[in-house]
Amino acid sequence: MEMIGHGGKPLVERVIADKTEAKKKIAGLKTMPASRQMATECISIGYGFFSPLEGFMKRADVDAVCKKMELADGTLWSIPIVFDISDKEIADYGVKEGESILLTYDDNPLAIFEVEEIFTYPKDEMAFDVYGTKEDKHPGVARTYAYKDKFLGGKITLVNEPKIREPFTPYFLTPRQHRMKFKELGWQRIVAHQTRNVPHSGHEWLMKHAYIAAHGELPVESMEVIGKAISGVLVNCIVGEKRAGDYIDEAIVLTQDGLKKHGYFREDIHMTTMTFWDMRYAGPKEAVHHSIIRANLGLTHHMFGRDHAGVGTYYESYEAHRLLMSIPREKLFITPIFVLEWVYCPHCGEVTCIGLCGHWNEHQKFSGTKIRSILIDEVKPTRLIFRPEIFDIVMDAAKKYGFGSPFVTPEYLAKAKPAFSIEPL
């Protein structure tokens, strides 16, 4: 069955699952190692997370993305997906336009790269166009400046599927697998919650708000089977490069799933999965990118809250909402749901939406910084702001995976195993 992805185009699936065939295809190819970022992006391209991209961008696409927020063919796209390389590597590995090379990871075959173009692009322009700043304090800008001087564009075919390690194994689904799961669940509308956080009650209410908004005019439950949900929330955790102080990925995935396991969401309306992506912190542009990925997963709606994917003070709190609202509906293949912040109101004695409650002066905001501080102190928060079972999962994940901390530490960065490996073919 053909599946339609972002841009209204068929979902890209460039994977050779048959190992014998893969071995034949790679025989005799020159090999070149891929960095962790490039390897994860090969995986995302191969499975179609980045549909309609079939490979790393060529110059025309990069230029169109930077200048017009679209691919060369006019499809909405906000962040360049590029493969950087140095002149020395081009020479050492004998990379040539019009030839294919085999990318390896962990010294094992990963993907065939049909190199169509070797090009340069001014990195400062790319940074400014995507991030709105040239300051290298911005992590996305720093990443762009760190790219090597040349880029390779061309198609990618995954020849060796990644092995996902525990505890992530059940949470990694390809776009096709996501869609099959939604079908099995009978969900007609599915709203994405993008996260790289352990959930506090403010997050929980954002999801509930988005679920109700996405569900819209549909009946409360299926007419045919009483008690069967027909809409769902997909928590799609971003798993990728970490910075000191971030939550460890294991804690994020396990706690998000914990909301369902402990009944804060019904079993049949909530699901947690993960997507490999190194956050660029591009704020509004990253929000567009997230909407593209989630459209490819088969979702119908995407929730966007305050400070979506931003960093520091580079973007205004609701800049992502404004950018998404400015995009013609026919170019965005998912319906955005814009939500305001949820806060604790001592006057109401409950968690409430800042846009509904009139006790402005009394609101206590769910600052992520404060929640982190509470977790560092290992003080179990009141259940109104943080579910006790979720606290226990965080502490357990800290012991099992975080070398004692639920946050990324230098020790975690040095010793934690990547979420995936590439095994011998």
Next chain:
Amino acid sequence: MAETYPINIWINEERFKELQAAGLADLLKEELAGMKVLAVPCTAEERDKVLKLFPMAKFDAATTKSIELLPKYVKDKIYEMVVKRKKLQVMSEFCQLFEKAGDAFWNQEIA
């Protein structure tokens, strides 16, 4: 009054009782649905000193203007000092003692 930058130490039930018994419960603030916090202030100079002595810590300039990511053992020691001195303004002395004793400080009792 010069601006100060807090180190937030969150208080569990056990510590709350300890502070009540010592007559120090009025040092606490309530935040986030009744959670109790000791906001130990740092002057700008003390803040910079703390960030230098504990490089893993970060100053949240964007939102809370507080010093974050200090490890629990450091915050536990600050708490101990607040209880001993019966006041919140302890960070200057805290930094001095740590500079003098180094890592041995963590095993010393606050005099």
